[in-house]
Amino acid sequence: MGDLLQVENLRVRFLDAALDRMAVDGVSFSLREGEIMGLVGESGSGKTVTAMSASGLLPEGKTETGGSIRLAGREMLRCSERELRQIQGELLSVVFQEPMTSLDPVRRVGPQVEECLRLHTKLSARERKARALEAMAMAELPEPEELYRKYPHQLSGGMLQRVMIAAAVVGRPKLLLADEPTTALDVTIQAQILELLKKLNREQGTAILFISHDLHVVRRLCTRVAVMQRGKIVEEGDVEEIFRSPRHEYTRRLIDAIPRRDSKLI
Amino acid sequence: MENVLEVRGLNAWYEEGPALFGSRRRRQVLFDVSFSVGAGEIVGLVGESGSGKTSLSRAVLGLLPDYEGEIVHRSARPQMVFQDPYSSLNPAHSVGWILEEPLRAAGILDAAQRRAAVTELLEKIGLGGDYASRRPSQLSGGQRQRVSIAAAVIAKPRLIVADEPVSALDVTVQAQILRLLAELKEDYELSYLFISHDLNVIWQICSRVLVMKEGRIVEQGPVEEVFDRPRHEYTRQLLAAAG
Numbered sequence: 227m228g229d230l231l232q233v234e235n236l237r238v239r240f241l242d243a244a245l246d247r248m249a250v251d252g253v254s255f256s257l258r259e260g261e262i263m264g265l266v267g268e269s270g271s272g273k274t275v276t277a278m279s280a281s282g283l284l285p286e287g288k289t290e291t292g293g294s295i296r297l298a299g300r301e302m303l304r305c306s307e308r309e310l311r312q313i314q315g316e317l318l319s320v321v322f323q324e325p326m327t328s329l330d331p332v333r334r335v336g337p338q339v340e341e342c343l344r345l346h347t348k349l350s351a352r353e354r355k356a357r358a359l360e361a362m363a364m365a366e367l368p369e370p371e372e373l374y375r376k377y378p379h380q381l382s383g384g385m386l387q388r389v390m391i392a393a394a395v396v397g398r399p400k401l402l403l404a405d406e407p408t409t410a411l412d413v414t415i416q417a418q419i420l421e422l423l424k425k426l427n428r429e430q431g432t433a434i435l436f437i438s439h440d441l442h443v444v445r446r447l448c449t450r451v452a453v454m455q456r457g458k459i460v461e462e463g464d465v466e467e468i469f470r471s472p473r474h475e476y477t478r479r480l481i482d483a484i485p486r487r488d489s490k491l492i
Numbered sequence: 493m494e495n496v497l498e499v500r501g502l503n504a505w506y507e508e509g510p511a512l513f514g515s516r517r518r519r520q521v522l523f524d525v526s527f528s529v530g531a532g533e534i535v536g537l538v539g540e541s542g543s544g545k546t547s548l549s550r551a552v553l554g555l556l557p558d559y560e561g562e563i564v565h566r567s568a569r570p571q572m573v574f575q576d577p578y579s580s581l582n583p584a585h586s587v588g589w590i591l592e593e594p595l596r597a598a599g600i601l602d603a604a605q606r607r608a609a610v611t612e613l614l615e616k617i618g619l620g621g622d623y624a625s626r627r628p629s630q631l632s633g634g635q636r637q638r639v640s641i642a643a644a645v646i647a648k649p650r651l652i653v654a655d656e657p658v659s660a661l662d663v664t665v666q667a668q669i670l671r672l673l674a675e676l677k678e679d680y681e682l683s684y685l686f687i688s689h690d691l692n693v694i695w696q697i698c699s700r701v702l703v704m705k706e707g708r709i710v711e712q713g714p715v716e717e718v719f720d721r722p723r724h725e726y727t728r729q730l731l732a733a734a735g
């Protein structure tokens with residue numbers, strides 16, 4: 227299968243932080259149709275900025291970019307507003323790292339989950355609601371019917387994160403960019419969300435770029451992983467291979483970091 | 493040991509929707525919760541998503557008006573690290589201003605000393621003094637989380653309620669932050685109520701742990717005891733899933 231997403235020598239600099247290094251400094255990787263790939267790395271290493279670039283969501287006029295990002299043949303770094311909206315509806319959805327920033331606090335949760343269907347399909351209101359409830363149940367949200375009518379502030383942090391996941395998968399995108407989608411979730415629910423992502427990938431062929439700060443979570447979902455540090459990819463390859471013989475010192479620290487009982491701090 | 497926080501028989505409710513036929517619709521979120529936090533103690537709070545951890549922390553800080561029971565503080569200005577750093581950091585101000593604010597409120601240092609304290613703390617959380625001039629919107633998720641921890645600890649309050657303070661951090665940065673919190677506890681006898689869904693984090697930094705399910709504390713005790721001999725079914729599940 228061909229490449230769905232091709233990132234070549236991506237460079238991003240924030241103009242208002244001119245003295246700092248580049249946020250993304252020459253990143254290249256590609257994702258095939260139906261593939262799941264992990265992107266891990268240090269806090270501040272450029273994972274989110276890479277995902278934002280790929281989805282055309284960098285803050286307008288605040289960055290200087292170089293290189294190229296092609297999604298299904300289209301150049302994402304030089305897309306018009308209209309083209310972007312179309313791509314975002316038909317091809318791509320994003321689960322954002324901080325759910326509260328992308329949900330509208332004064333709108334009920336349910337209509338926000340089905341927003342993408344309203345904009346990009348001809349489904350009736352009833353069909354949309356049915357699909358939204360189905361997606362919410364798949365994202366392991368308890369009592370979807372009741373949650374549908376609630377406002378974001380009435381939900382817990384982990385519930386909001388699952389709402390974001392439901393909203394991202396409801397339109398059955400070809401590519402899902404999931405930025406730390408399970409950080410607020412306890413292990414039992416995290417395992418269920420990873421299952422959901424696997425199932426989407428298996429049954430609908432959704433390609434997934436899974437961003438995480440946790441290499442051990444990535445290992446459970448992805449076959450291939452890229453490791454970022456300070457704006458660069460320092461290591462890339464098969465997850466198991468990397469666990470067997472990590473080449474980069476930072477990767478080694480990520481692997482070794484299962485806290486043991488002798489690592490008590492107090 | 494003197495307690496900085498005592499909670500006894502706490503029940504709390506959220507108001508739900510508009511009043512119906514004159515009676516308020518409310519839903520109970522906390523049920524008969526009792527625990528304490530001793531001076532210089534780090535107490536962990538774990539529990540499944542939606543079980544009431546954030547609600548309990550809000551109640552402790554007086555942000556949940558509808559409650560019954562006793563919440564006794566021996567701490568002038570308890571500080572909170574919110575689960576969602578984006579909405580808790582004032583977007584209109586720089587990181588430096590945000591970090592200086594608790595010091596200004598406490599009125600203990602002059603301007604130069606405040607700036608020095610901010611630079612020192614920024615270094616300790618792995619950001620460096622340059623970040624003082626940034627706005628919260630110009631940070632990565634994990635950087636924002638570290639700034640909100642810094643804002644809570646900078647004035648050395650007696651009690652800090654931290655809601656998932658390290659959930660967005662990779663292990664290397666997380667270890668650095670946990671060491672800083674442990675150090676502050678030693679040096680200044682700070683106490684923490686520390687919410688985390690990560691049992692490894694709880695294990696590293698807490699001496700006691702509370703386990704919540706559906707608004708109740710179903711189990712509490714020293715970390716070793718609870719983790720080695722969990723009595724409640726949910727605690728067992730958590731431990732099993734954590735591997």
Ligand SMILES: Nc1ncnc2c1ncn2[C@@H]1O[C@H](COP(=O)(O)OP(=O)(O)OP(=O)(O)O)[C@@H](O)[C@H]1O
Nearest residue numbers: 240249269270271272273274275630632633634635
């Ligand atoms: N709007 C912005 N303006 C200026 N600098 C920014 C902006 N957004 C991010 N940065 C900087 O770009 C770098 C990369 O940020 P990014 O959000 O991609 O990190 P990340 O790998 O996602 O980290 P985390 O794991 O903490 O979320 C960081 O150093 C950050 O401070």
Ligand SMILES: Nc1ncnc2c1ncn2[C@@H]1O[C@H](COP(=O)(O)OP(=O)(O)OP(=O)(O)O)[C@@H](O)[C@H]1O
Nearest residue numbers: 380381382383384385506541542543544545546547
């Ligand atoms: N402002 C609110 N109004 C009404 N209900 C609320 C409000 N905030 C939270 N709830 C509900 O109270 C329950 C407990 O939520 P809380 O945020 O305390 O959970 P939590 O244990 O912190 O979960 P998480 O790990 O997902 O953050 C949930 O059912 C949630 O929907």
Ligand SMILES: [Mg+2]
Nearest residue numbers: 274323632633
């Ligand atoms: Mg990020």
Ligand SMILES: [Mg+2]
Nearest residue numbers: 382383546575
């Ligand atoms: Mg919470």
